[in-house]
Amino acid sequence: MPEPVIASVGASPLGRTDLPGRDLFSVALAEAFDELPDPADLVEAVYVGNQSESYEHQIMYGTLLAEWAGLRHVPAERVEGCAAAGALALRHAVKDVRNGEHEAVLACGVEKMTSAGTSGATDALSAAFDRAIEQRSGITAPSQYALLAKRYLHETDATEHDLAEIAVKNHANAARNPRAQFPKEIDVATVLESDPIAPPLKLFDCAPVGDGAAAVLVTTAELAADLDRPQVRVAGSGASANNIAVAERDMTDIAGARIAAETAYEEAGIDAAAVDIAEVHDAFTVCEALLAEAVGFAPAGTGYQSYQTPAERADGWTDVQLSPSGGLKARGHPIGATGLLQALEAYEQLTGAAGDRAVEGAETALLLNEGGVADAVTVGHVLTTAEAR
Amino acid sequence: MTDGDLDATDPRTLPGFFDALADGELLGGVCADCGQVLLPPRPACYACGSRAVDVEPQSRKGDVFSYTAVHTPPPAFAADAPYTVAVVELADGGRLLGRVAADYADVAIGDPVELTVHEPTAAEREVALDYETDWPVHVFEPR
Numbered sequence: 015m016p017e018p019v020i021a022s023v024g025a026s027p028l029g030r031t032d033l034p035g036r037d038l039f040s041v042a043l044a045e046a047f048d049e050l051p052d053p054a055d056l057v058e059a060v061y062v063g064n065q066s067e068s069y070e071h072q073i074m075y076g077t078l079l080a081e082w083a084g085l086r087h088v089p090a091e092r093v094e095g096c097a098a099a100g101a102l103a104l105r106h107a108v109k110d111v112r113n114g115e116h117e118a119v120l121a122c123g124v125e126k127m128t129s130a131g132t133s134g135a136t137d138a139l140s141a142a143f144d145r146a147i148e149q150r151s152g153i154t155a156p157s158q159y160a161l162l163a164k165r166y167l168h169e170t171d172a173t174e175h176d177l178a179e180i181a182v183k184n185h186a187n188a189a190r191n192p193r194a195q196f197p198k199e200i201d202v203a204t205v206l207e208s209d210p211i212a213p214p215l216k217l218f219d220c221a222p223v224g225d226g227a228a229a230v231l232v233t234t235a236e237l238a239a240d241l242d243r244p245q246v247r248v249a250g251s252g253a254s255a256n257n258i259a260v261a262e263r264d265m266t267d268i269a270g271a272r273i274a275a276e277t278a279y280e281e282a283g284i285d286a287a288a289v290d291i292a293e294v295h296d297a298f299t300v301c302e303a304l305l306a307e308a309v310g311f312a313p314a315g316t317g318y319q320s321y322q323t324p325a326e327r328a329d330g331w332t333d334v335q336l337s338p339s340g341g342l343k344a345r346g347h348p349i350g351a352t353g354l355l356q357a358l359e360a361y362e363q364l365t366g367a368a369g370d371r372a373v374e375g376a377e378t379a380l381l382l383n384e385g386g387v388a389d390a391v392t393v394g395h396v397l398t399t400a401e402a403r
Numbered sequence: 404m405t406d407g408d409l410d411a412t413d414p415r416t417l418p419g420f421f422d423a424l425a426d427g428e429l430l431g432g433v434c435a436d437c438g439q440v441l442l443p444p445r446p447a448c449y450a451c452g453s454r455a456v457d458v459e460p461q462s463r464k465g466d467v468f469s470y471t472a473v474h475t476p477p478p479a480f481a482a483d484a485p486y487t488v489a490v491v492e493l494a495d496g497g498r499l500l501g502r503v504a505a506d507y508a509d510v511a512i513g514d515p516v517e518l519t520v521h522e523p524t525a526a527e528r529e530v531a532l533d534y535e536t537d538w539p540v541h542v543f544e545p546r
């Protein structure tokens with residue numbers, strides 16, 4: 015079975031930009047192919063993670079971006095799974111290479127979220143939730159996650175101060191990431207005193223609205239070597255759906271994330287303790303706590319210690335470092351591109367290209383990307399250095 | 404697999420569920436194999452995969468399981484904000500999300516509430532899809 019690897023990555027600027035989605039993609043693609051032959055000479059299929067047509071009144075994003083890459087007559091499709099769309103696109107590319115169907119597949123993602131202001135983004139994102147009961151009750155993305163956060167704070171020793179510390183940690187990481195939407199440090203008071211969005215979540219508990227695109231080239235290990243590219247192995251991939259309605263799920267045991275991660279660990283032949291760095295889906299601060307527990311980094315009820323050093327954390331925690339990019343919170347969260355931005359961070363960390371934010375000795379990364387609230391759909395990938403096998 | 408005869412009068416469809424709710428009856432699916440309560444009812448049980456789902460009236464009384472307040476609403480509900488939303492665990496075991504007719508500061512986890520139903524207001528009809536126009540809206544009242 016061919017071994018899929020990531021052979022190149024690229025991204026557009028993140029945040030409020032003056033570029034529409036297809037142009038953001040062109041910027042990301044140009045970076046990814048800077049030292050490669052043209053896409054038309056390599057790419058055999060295209061998958062595009064994209065949340066919503068309401069931002070640009072544009073579907074058919076597979077066709078559009080394939081054309082903008084100079085590709086015609088290749089299989090190309092948009093992949094939808096709200097904020098998990100990017101990792102779903104990556105997963106499709108990985109499977110195509112693994113099963114021998116293609117040697118080089120482009121997984122990309124794009125979202126032009128700023129086109130209709132905050133209320134437009136709020137409306138577009140609310141479409142990810144159950145329509146019949148939950149949307150009609152006026153639910154939003156922050157309020158969905160606030161229901162998890164309220165319950166998590168009720169069941170554990172975690173406090174709003176702990177959640178604020180997660181945001182502070184991720185901003186500190188982003189301050190060393192030139193790609194970040196918010197490359198600046200903040201303090202706990204800034205978080206705690208920020209505007210209420212959906213209590214206990216405040217503005218600085220929430221990932222920002224922003225534009226962005228990312229491109230990840232998945233190839234066989236042989237092709238990446240022929241192209242003389244630094245390569246990162248995609249050693250495992252897992253995905254899991256859960257109930258559409260948040261009310262019907264276990265709101266603090268994020269089962270879908272556990273299943274997606276464990277599937278990826280099993281394929282990679284590792285356990286959670288082997289993971290050095292993790293890019294998890296911290297769309298809201300509480301997510302990082304919940305996911306640290308779900309994917310096996312932290313004992314139940316202690317995931318909120320993710321901001322602490324390994325020595326400070328409770329017994330049973332692994333030494334993993336979470337969200338070295340700054341996470342969704344501070345690196346940025348252009349919905350359909352996010353799962354690929356996570357892959358980009360891991361690629362740079364594992365190929366020695368992460369500059370000031372490099373995590374020393376990192377050889378194994380977990381990517382965990384969610385869509386809808388929490389584990390409505392979750393995708394996990396394990397990436398390792400070529401040497402780690 | 405059967406269910407080929409599902410139509411809009413069947414409470415395992417949304418029109419059927421909301422028709423009953425408009426008459427004040429909250430119907431749930433109850434899995435004949437594992438007991439899971441499904442709100443609203445549907446043809447299959449997510450817990451065990453069984454398609455032996457009975458439709459049974461559910462208690463409208465329950466307790467607040469988690470709650471928050473929406474300060475940044477979707478445009479359709481801008482006039483209502485901030486409003487309180489909760490996940491309620493009902494006495495018969497199902498869980499349902501809905502608005503709570505109380506200020507956020509006056510609610511706590513474990514508070515007893517009861518589901519009430521009203522006809523959609525003019526504003527609610529305004530934002531409804533065509534087929535949703537007459538669907539009732541549920542609200543939890545503190546009890």
Ligand SMILES: [Zn+2]
Nearest residue numbers: 434437448451
């Ligand atoms: Zn069942």
